Amino acid sequence: MRGFHELHLAAAFGTADEVAALISETEDIDVFFEGRTALWQAVNARNHVSAALLLAAGADPARPMMSGWSPARLSLATDHPLPTTEVLTQQERAAIAERDRLVAALAGVPxxxxxxxxxxxxxxxxxxxxxxxxxxxxxxxxxxxxxxxxxxxxxxxxxxxxxxxxxxxxxxxxxxxxxxxxxxxxxxxxxxxxxxxxxxxxxxxxxxxxxxxxxxxxxxxxxxxxxxxxxxxxxxxxxxxxxxxxxxxxxxxxxxxxxxxxxxxxxxxxxxxxxxxxxxx
Known part of the structure; x- marks a missing residue:
């Protein structure tokens, strides 16, 4: 079995084929690397195809990690939220709105x-x-x-x-x-x-x-x-x-x-x- 960090890296930056191959070789789909799972990595990187593959393989979207940010709760700040009963606070929703405004305002920076x-x-x-x-x-x-x-x-x-x-x-x-x-x-x-x-x-x-x-x-x-x-x-x-x-x-x-x-x-x-x-x- 290859190192579990390979799955975490592929979940963030790899292709669907790379992630699928590594999933087949991984005994624990929710193994931690640097405090997070591969599903968390996929959600954070907005690699939604990888996230779907990991969910289908049994990855836990509600597993607590990263100072309270489970993969599911983190996904609420993306365009592809995972099913969850967790919610964002009013302050966190405001931060998302400011992010959208700020990124749009700086779109002209080369x-x-x-x-x-x-x-x-x-x-x-x-x-x-x-x-x-x-x-x-x-x-x-x-x-x-x-x-x-x-x-x-x-x-x-x-x-x-x-x-x-x-x-x-x-x-x-x-x-x-x-x-x-x-x-x-x-x-x-x-x-x-x-x-x-x-x-x-x-x-x-x-x-x-x-x-x-x-x-x-x-x-x-x-x-x-x-x-x-x-x-x-x-x-x-x-x-x-x-x-x-x-x-x-x-x-x-x-x-x-x-x-x-x-x-x-x-x-x-x-x-x-x-x-x-x-x-x-």
């Missing part, structure tokens, strides 16, 4: 790698610029929208970021590199509040970080990716809602409510970070 962002709760762009000790650049010196400067790795380019007000806080973005996600940027921004930053690393995928009150809370996170049981009831649900939506996840975590993609595609202002930040590049 899909590419190499950018970095910091979503900052509770402060506006003016305060962000002050905390960063940054210099606002004149309009004639701003880079083309989501494009490279003539010298994309020139010294000044590496320490230029865009800053934009959005409902709930502000967004710092660097379309071409990782400066917006550096601790030397996110720590001062998080004083008295919280930031969720991300670098879309072309080599290793999205790398998320949380800072609160001027100190790191967590690093090497995967926004828009997998959740862990230690995230708690609300954290597991938030990760599920924003699977494959990393930018929206960063906004949702910090309570930002952008109404359009402008903060990520055409920032209100471009600023030059101070020389001390160059040492962290």
């Amino acid at each position: 899909e590419f790698d190499g950018y970095s962002i910091a979503c900052v709760a509770g402060i506006d762009a003016d305060e962000a610029v002050r905390r960063l000790e940054a210099e606002v650049l004149p309009p004639g010196e701003v880079p083309a929208q989501l494009d490279w400067w003539e010298e994309p790795f020139a010294d000044d380019t590496e320490v230029v970021v865009g800053v934009t007000d959005v409902p709930g806080g502000c967004v710092v973005v660097q379309p071409w590199s990782y400066a917006a996600s550096l601790p030397v940027v996110t720590r001062p921004l998080s004083a008295g509040t919280v930031t969720y930053s991300m670098y879309a690393n072309p080599k290793s995928g999205n790398q998320g970080s949380i800072d609160r009150d001027g100190a790191a809370v967590d690093r090497d996170l995967l926004p828009g990716g997998r959740s862990v049981e230690d995230d708690g009831t609300a954290g597991v649900f938030l990760a599920h809602l924003y699977v494959h939506e990393p930018i929206a996840y960063c906004c949702a975590y910090t309570g930002l409510r952008p109404e359009n993609p402008r903060a990520f595609t055409g920032p209100d202002r471009w600023v030059l970070l101070p020389d001390r930040i160059r040492w962290d590049l």
Whole structure:
């Protein structure tokens, strides 16, 4: 019998044939791997064909796991709910509605790698610029929208970021590199509040970080990716809602409510970070 983690991976990302073959080789269809069953994986990944195959093979949709999120209860947030007597709370239903609104609002953000962002709760762009000790650049010196400067790795380019007000806080973005996600940027921004930053690393995928009150809370996170049981009831649900939506996840975590993609595609202002930040590049 092959390792049970293969079934869990196939349930999330595999084809119907792959899942069916692994089901036939599995003695316990509800075996846990990293705190969840294969059915939970299928529901979380919206792999509805795999979920149907696992249910037909006897997988238990009501089995408790992941901080109270059984596969059946988790499925209530998808377009293919499983039969269940469980219900979502009013707050959870509101979170689903906000997810739908937020994902639609950010639909104009191009899909590419190499950018970095910091979503900052509770402060506006003016305060962000002050905390960063940054210099606002004149309009004639701003880079083309989501494009490279003539010298994309020139010294000044590496320490230029865009800053934009959005409902709930502000967004710092660097379309071409990782400066917006550096601790030397996110720590001062998080004083008295919280930031969720991300670098879309072309080599290793999205790398998320949380800072609160001027100190790191967590690093090497995967926004828009997998959740862990230690995230708690609300954290597991938030990760599920924003699977494959990393930018929206960063906004949702910090309570930002952008109404359009402008903060990520055409920032209100471009600023030059101070020389001390160059040492962290």
